[in-house]
Amino acid sequence: MATGRTHRPATRSRGIPEATVARLPLYLRALTALSERSVPTVSSEELAAAAGVNSAKLRKDFSYLGSYGTRGVGYDVEYLVYQISRELGLTQDWPVVIVGIGNLGAALANYGGFASRGFRVAALIDADPAMAGKPVAGIPVQHTDELEKIIQDNGVSIGVIATPAGAAQQVCDRLVAAGVTSILNFAPTVLSVPDGVDVRKVDLSIELQILAFHEQRKAGEEAGAGTAQQAAAARSDAADQGPDGDVPAVMPA
């Protein structure tokens, strides 16, 4: 059990690479925008630009899902939206609980991108008795004591932890014991979970530290001998959004 190592020898759920899965939501967002503008078809080049990746990667990604495009033409927007949604499991309804209703928890509760994507905030839970009953984003906050009952009554399998770091592991254990098998963790802690439970982590301070690292490099290169050549080769990261295609996004209030 401990920190729950796991070697994941070839986890590839059914042949779709994890890196591809992480990009599908990006494509879906771009496609949804096109759909709203009633654009009927897109080329891999256009869609890739909108999603911030390169077109070869996008075509390869789609090839794992099937052959949904038409050579010489492109992809049918509506059809692709459906296929990706289905692949991601967004055609079904996912009740979600948010535990820890501070500023962050409230921000998450208010996040509009939820309902639109198959997610439904089933309940807000907080340890502070003073919060109980107070509505946040139109949903009354419930006390932690009710956690197990809420999970079971609503058939919740996805939990969001937005508590302080000190409470996170305990909340996590209770969520898992009650039947939650996927956790999105905003607390700056490494959570231990049994096999079969997925944890994803979102950590502001880590992101900032990564930015600081690159920022420092930029400053150094500027100062250090400007070998022109070196300066040119310097840092051209920029786009492709975040040093590695991965990573996710919250939503402002």
Next chain:
Amino acid sequence: MATGRTHRPATRSRGIPEATVARLPLYLRALTALSERSVPTVSSEELAAAAGVNSAKLRKDFSYLGSYGTRGVGYDVEYLVYQISRELGLTQDWPVVIVGIGNLGAALANYGGFASRGFRVAALIDADPAMAGKPVAGIPVQHTDELEKIIQDNGVSIGVIATPAGAAQQVCDRLVAAGVTSILNFAPTVLSVPDGVDVRKVDLSIELQILAFHEQRKAGEEAGAGTAQQAAAARSDAADQGPDGDVPAVMPA
């Protein structure tokens, strides 16, 4: 300019792999905890467990920084804290501005992990005139009109965007024009930036969608022929925290 593609031929800033950089903050956090408990040394095995990675990876990561361990003994906690902090550029002070002071922006402003890690919230900026002057986390909110002046007066190079999606690109453009070269984007949009500017993205809805994908697989495998073998091999992701070591974390209020 467009979506600002970039092939980043061998960006590796100075030989440290991006994947390693992304883990340094994790190690740093674990080490800081050990330091607070006055633990003098750690083995790669122990530290790896605390950080949620495996020990071979950790040793390899550290080998990119130098030979800071002692064979047969382990790593000196204080010394490593210093070396990693320096490598990440945390020994200097990074003034940061947060734009968009809704629930999320407020949550970020209140995040304690800031000051402790070399980051300082230099200013909070919001487009709503009604917010101007109101203190959030003890810092008075300033109006967007002041953005350029704030950036320049404080020498800010890192900006956090927590505005609604619609405002993000415009805010981003202004930040970049004013001199910001690293952006942490919480708005669910792909930002276009010129070369030399780093963008990292944090997106709640993408994380949830990735969880939903795996959640769906779990359900499917349960139902589908339980080839015992298949069920056993099933999904053993779990720990290693989030399908790929990467990703970051916000902090609750």
Next chain:
DNA sequence: ATGTGTGAAGTACTTCACAGCC
């Protein structure tokens, strides 16, 4: 003509396994 789908080549990251130092 145009743009998809994909083997093949290239690159990045991880894990193994063990020599070498304490």
Next chain:
DNA sequence: GGCTGTGAAGTACTTCACACAT
């Protein structure tokens, strides 16, 4: 004897480049 540091092997992901369908 214990634990680091690292070449070498293995795996995962990306990019190229072009055959092939429309």
